[in-house]
Amino acid sequence: MRFRFINIRFLKHIDWVTVSIVFAICLFGLVAIINATSSPFTGDESTLSDYLSKLNFSYVKLQLMWVLVGLIAVTIVLIPDYSVICDYSRWIYWFNIALLLLVFLTTEVRGMQGWFKFGSRGFQPSEVAKISLIIVLAKKMSESTRGGHRIERIKDVFPVALLFALPFGLIVLQKDIGTALVFLVIFFGMLFVGRTNLKIIGMILLVGIIMLPLAWLVMNSTQKARIVSFLNPGADTQGTGYQVSQAKIAIGAGQFAGKGFFSAGALGQLNYVPDSHTDFIFGVTVEAVGFIGAFFLMGLYLALLLRALYIASKAKDDQGMFLVSGVVCMLLFHIFENLGMNMGIMPVTGIPLPFFSYGGSSMLANMIAVGLILNVNARRFRWSLA
Numbered sequence: 298m299r300f301r302f303i304n305i306r307f308l309k310h311i312d313w314v315t316v317s318i319v320f321a322i323c324l325f326g327l328v329a330i331i332n333a334t335s336s337p338f339t340g341d342e343s344t345l346s347d348y349l350s351k352l353n354f355s356y357v358k359l360q361l362m363w364v365l366v367g368l369i370a371v372t373i374v375l376i377p378d379y380s381v382i383c384d385y386s387r388w389i390y391w392f393n394i395a396l397l398l399l400v401f402l403t404t405e406v407r408g409m410q411g412w413f414k415f416g417s418r419g420f421q422p423s424e425v426a427k428i429s430l431i432i433v434l435a436k437k438m439s440e441s442t443r444g445g446h447r448i449e450r451i452k453d454v455f456p457v458a459l460l461f462a463l464p465f466g467l468i469v470l471q472k473d474i475g476t477a478l479v480f481l482v483i484f485f486g487m488l489f490v491g492r493t494n495l496k497i498i499g500m501i502l503l504v505g506i507i508m509l510p511l512a513w514l515v516m517n518s519t520q521k522a523r524i525v526s527f528l529n530p531g532a533d534t535q536g537t538g539y540q541v542s543q544a545k546i547a548i549g550a551g552q553f554a555g556k557g558f559f560s561a562g563a564l565g566q567l568n569y570v571p572d573s574h575t576d577f578i579f580g581v582t583v584e585a586v587g588f589i590g591a592f593f594l595m596g597l598y599l600a601l602l603l604r605a606l607y608i609a610s611k612a613k614d615d616q617g618m619f620l621v622s623g624v625v626c627m628l629l630f631h632i633f634e635n636l637g638m639n640m641g642i643m644p645v646t647g648i649p650l651p652f653f654s655y656g657g658s659s660m661l662a663n664m665i666a667v668g669l670i671l672n673v674n675a676r677r678f679r680w681s682l683a
Contacts, residue, residue: 304642310674311375311676312602315604316671318597318604326650326652329585330573332559337563338561349551360657362623363656364664366661367663368664370475374669392429396525398467402489420657421658421659423471424476425617426658430480434619438457438488441457442491445585447494448492454493454497457484461587468476475648483626485502544570544641545571546564548584554589555590556587563584575655578654595636596627601628606621608677612673617676621672631648635649651663
């Protein structure tokens with residue numbers, strides 16, 4: 298009897314380039330988190346104990362724990378052939394829908410109702426729901442485009458749109474507009490990759506634009522103020538525009554080479570930049586590493602995305618191609634939105650920087666996404682399953 302599961306031979310087909318890039322970003326992020334959360338340095342520190350006394354390892358320990366949990370998740374995702382995972386896509390999808398419904402029984406956090414709280418910690422199911430959406434759409438769209446067919450009719454898009462609309466609607470009702478935008482990008486990105494008729498994509502976009510006023514009604518007062526602040530950056534730099542204003546100052550303070558990690562007078566450590574280890578970690582980090590360090594970090598992300606696109610192009614079937622393409626859409630929007638809101642060219646939505654910002658739910662979801670990329674790559678080679 299033959300199974301579509303792996304044996305030890307798969308190890309030589311793991312894409313170590315992808316693994317190395319993700320490892321480099323995670324390591325960079327761990328150092329950045331310590332830098333962002335440490336007590337202010339005065340410049341008078343002269344011994345190792347003086348430096349260590351200023352460092353705060355609490356967040357980095359938690360982040361490291363989630364990295365290790367993520368590695369376990371990567372291993373689990375690698376075990377079955379990705380076609381098996383897609384075969385169970387409906388079960389995965391409806392399990393995540395159940396989580397998104399249960400979260401309405403919880404209390405709001407920062408004006409959003411999207412967290413399960415466990416003491417002082419929390420888990421955000423919408424992060425993992427992004428992966429379930431990618432898997433179920435990959436399965437459905439590979440069936441719709443089998444034999445090289447294009448999606449040419451509205452009725453062919455309808456089943457795909459329904460699979461997208463349910464979790465999207467629940468997340469909008471949770472007032473998590475940032476995550477809802479990620480779902481939109483995944484949906485339209487995968488439609489485009491599936492060679493859907495551009496007129497159909499245009500029609501769906503038009504309907505979405507017409508419904509934008511409804512999104513405004515769903516937003517809480519903080520989210521509305523952030524949009525207004527984005528459209529008029531100088532209107533309230535001490536209020537809703539404070540985070541972006543301070544992040545931009547920190548980025549500018551880094552100049553070309555940066556002040557260095559754990560430097561005296563760093564704005565991040567002096568608490569001038571709110572959420573310095575989460576949403577605005579990029580601004581605080583650029584203050585330390587400057588343009589050179591920012592260029593290096595963006596180079597790592599570019600290398601990761603290009604490598605994933607290469608793996609998608611070499612996938613053995615459309616199902617694998619759709620899986621990796623969906624992951625690329627998700628990561629690309631996360632990177633663009635987070636860097637953009639730190640630089641004031643995108644509204645603040647609370648989107649974390651993949652593998653870099655502090656956050657357990659985000660790290661777990663991103664690691665599962667990496668597992669899917671590695672799975673698709675390993676299965677493009679011929680090797681015995683006996």
